[in-house]
Amino acid sequence: MGEVADTGGGGGKKSKVRAKKQSTRIDMTPMVDLAFLLLTFFILTTTLAEQKTLDIILPSNEKVEDPPKINNAVTVILSNQDRLFYYEGELKTETKLIESNYKEIEQIIAGKNKSVVHKLNEYIKAHPKADFVNDSIAKADKKKIQSDKNGVFVIIKYDSLAKYRNTIDIIDEMDICGVPSGRYAIVKDLEKAEKVMLFNAKNR
Amino acid sequence: MAEIQGGKSPSLDMTPMVDLAFLLVTFFMLTAQFKPQEVVMVDTPKSVTTTEIPDHDLFIVTIDSVGHVFFSMENPKQAGQLIDLRGQMLEFFAGKHQIALSNQQKAKFSKEGMFGVPAQEMGAYLDGSGEQKKTLIDKYGGIPYDSTHNELFDWIQAIQTVHYKAKEDQKENIAAGISYKPKEIMGKLKYALKADGNANYKKVQEVINVFQDPQLHINSFSLITDMEKF
Numbered sequence: 001m002g003e004v005a006d007t008g009g010g011g012g013k014k015s016k017v018r019a020k021k022q023s024t025r026i027d028m029t030p031m032v033d034l035a036f037l038l039l040t041f042f043i044l045t046t047t048l049a050e051q052k053t054l055d056i057i058l059p060s061n062e063k064v065e066d067p068p069k070i071n072n073a074v075t076v077i078l079s080n081q082d083r084l085f086y087y088e089g090e091l092k093t094e095t096k097l098i099e100s101n102y103k104e105i106e107q108i109i110a111g112k113n114k115s116v117v118h119k120l121n122e123y124i125k126a127h128p129k130a131d132f133v134n135d136s137i138a139k140a141d142k143k144k145i146q147s148d149k150n151g152v153f154v155i156i157k158y159d160s161l162a163k164y165r166n167t168i169d170i171i172d173e174m175d176i177c178g179v180p181s182g183r184y185a186i187v188k189d190l191e192k193a194e195k196v197m198l199f200n201a202k203n204r
Numbered sequence: 205m206a207e208i209q210g211g212k213s214p215s216l217d218m219t220p221m222v223d224l225a226f227l228l229v230t231f232f233m234l235t236a237q238f239k240p241q242e243v244v245m246v247d248t249p250k251s252v253t254t255t256e257i258p259d260h261d262l263f264i265v266t267i268d269s270v271g272h273v274f275f276s277m278e279n280p281k282q283a284g285q286l287i288d289l290r291g292q293m294l295e296f297f298a299g300k301h302q303i304a305l306s307n308q309q310k311a312k313f314s315k316e317g318m319f320g321v322p323a324q325e326m327g328a329y330l331d332g333s334g335e336q337k338k339t340l341i342d343k344y345g346g347i348p349y350d351s352t353h354n355e356l357f358d359w360i361q362a363i364q365t366v367h368y369k370a371k372e373d374q375k376e377n378i379a380a381g382i383s384y385k386p387k388e389i390m391g392k393l394k395y396a397l398k399a400d401g402n403a404n405y406k407k408v409q410e411v412i413n414v415f416q417d418p419q420l421h422i423n424s425f426s427l428i429t430d431m432e433k434f
Contacts, residue, residue, distance in 0.1 A: 028222070035225045042232030053396060053426035054253045058416060078405070164267070164408045165249040165401030168429055172251040188409060 054171060057181050073153045074109060076170060077190070077198055080161035084170075085201050088112075091193060097201040102169055110177045112152040117178055119145045146180040154184040159198060243318050243341060244268045249401035251429040261391050263363050264428070265356070266318060267399035271407035272346030274320030275359055282374065282388045289366050290314045296362040301355075303327070320346040323355055349414055356414050364420070367393045395425040 077085045077097070084105060085097040100108070110117060123145060124130060130138040156170055167186070174184050190198065246268055266274040277293070279286045291314045298305055301323040305313075309330040313319070321329040322344050329340050349356040371390045378384065395415065399408050415422040 032218070032222050032225065035222065035229050038229045039225055039232065042229065042236055045236070051248065051257055051428055052251065052253050052431050053255050053257050053428050054251050055255060055424070055426050057424040058412070158405050160404070160406050162405040163401060164399045164403040164405050167405050167408070168249040168251055168401070168427065171427075172253070172432075175252060186409075 054168065054175075056171065058186075072112060072150065073155060074112060075155040075157060075194075076105060077194065078156070078158040078162040078166040078170065079198065079202065080159075080163070082163075082166060083202070084166070085198060087197075091191065093193075095197070097197045099201060099204075102173060105170075106173050106176060109152055109154060109173065109179065113177055113179060116146055116148050116151040119148070120178055143180060146178055147182060151183055152177075152179060154179055156184060156186045157190055157194065158186075159190060159195075243320065243337060244272065244274065246398060246400045247402070248398060248428055248430050250432040252432050253429065254431075255426075257396065257426070257428060258394050260387070261367070262394050262396055263360070264396045264398055265411060266320075267397070267403050267408055267411060268346075269400040269402040270345075271403055272320060272341065273349055273356055273411060274318045274346055275356070276318045277363055279314065280370070280388070280390060282390075283382060283384055287370055288314055289363070289370060290316075292366040292369075293359070293362040296365055297323070297358055298326075300358055300362075305330070322348050349411060354414065356411070357417060357420065360414070360420050360422070364393065395422050396428050397425060398428040 073089060075087055075091070079085065082102070084100050084102065086100055086105060086108070087095050087097055089095075120142065123141060127138065130141075132138050132142050154174060156167070158167065171184075174181075244266070246266055260278070260280055262278070264276045266276065268274070277290060279289050281287070291310060294305070294310060294313050303323055303326060305327060309327060312330045316330075321340055325340055325344050329337055332340060347356050347359065348354065367390070374384070374390050378389075397408070397411065397415075399411075414420070415425060
């Protein structure tokens with residue numbers, strides 16, 4: 001690098017001006033740095049935005065059929081600030097709304113759905129390799145077990161302040177508790193008695 | 205090349221590594237698809253589901269946190285050509301609402317991502333810049349979907365009509381001997397609802413009510429959620 005040809009002063013015959021021989025190598029470090037920076041960036045950004053869907057099938061007529069076994073029904077009412085209330089069975093004058101949360105309701109619904117969960121576990125024991133996502137036979141069997149009439153029937157209601165997030169959470173809980181889409185229903189309107197109960201329960 | 209004098213040089217040949225790095229960079233740069241600039245930000249709730257979003261024939265209705273409604277529909281690609289479903293939709297919708305749009309505005313509409321202004325503001329919206337679009341949306345609040353003034357219904361009817369027609373056209377083309385990639389063959393039109401977690405459920409239910417209108421008859425659809433990480 002540092003050598004400088006002595007050009008001397010006079011311009012004598014012997015001191016030929018030679019073209020400086022430069023190295024053909026360039027420092028590629030910054031380029032490689034940049035390449036890896038881009039590589040890291042693209043690797044990290046391509047996998048992060050992952051969205052999934054919850055498929056739901058609604059009954060075509062607006063009326064929800066009455067649950068076949070009314071004492072195995074749970075009515076869940078969603079409200080603001082992620083609050084959630086429920087009562088079991090039929091709506092009667094002495095029915096009390098119980099305040100709960102999403103963790104607890106999972107236990108309650110799974111508890112009421114015990115017979116189905118039990119059968120499902122036995123099925124899994126009998127067919128340890130059952131693939132409920134891709135195998136259509138296993139999927140049909142699962143559906144058959146879940147549609148058992150002794151299973152829980154969940155009625156989901158909401159007041160005017162409930163958020164969309166709450167609904168997704170509760171549908172998700174249905175999935176976790178093994179309640180299939182035919183065994184729960186989102187019902188649009190609160191009955192008058194329920195409105196009163198909800199008001200009282202919230203201000204308790 | 206390098207002269208090695210005496211002991212071994214500590215530098216090693218990084219050429220293959222750098223080659224590979226550039227190969228990967230090129231691959232990721234070419235395959236990456238950036239999320240299109242969206243008019244509104246929607247923070248979807250999380251769920252444990254593992255079902256993938258269908259990647260074609262999907263009509264998405266977006267609801268933001270204050271209940272403004274938007275729709276998006278991608279133009280399908282067939283045999284290397286884009287089928288301008290959006291343009292046909294607009295034609296159908298504009299005909300019904302008797303609004304006149306210039307060709308330039310129509311072309312812009314075909315390239316839009318999410319769309320959500322009332323019919324009478326459409327011209328101004330399509331001409332506007334990003335900033336102006338935002339103000340228009342804030343001012344007029346998405347596509348009207350109340351029972352007296354239900355434009356969402358009209359849009360869905362528009363997509364159902366043009367999607368059906370495009371599907372029939374494709375069937376004819378297939379019968380005539382044009383071959384398509386399996387991915388390009390149009391299926392049933394699917395619907396998805398992408399709502400902000402903080403949107404009031406009542407608003408979401410109103411949109412579902414539009415879906416379930418006896419004339420539209422959409423009882424099966426997807427709710428788009430983020431994946432919950434365990």
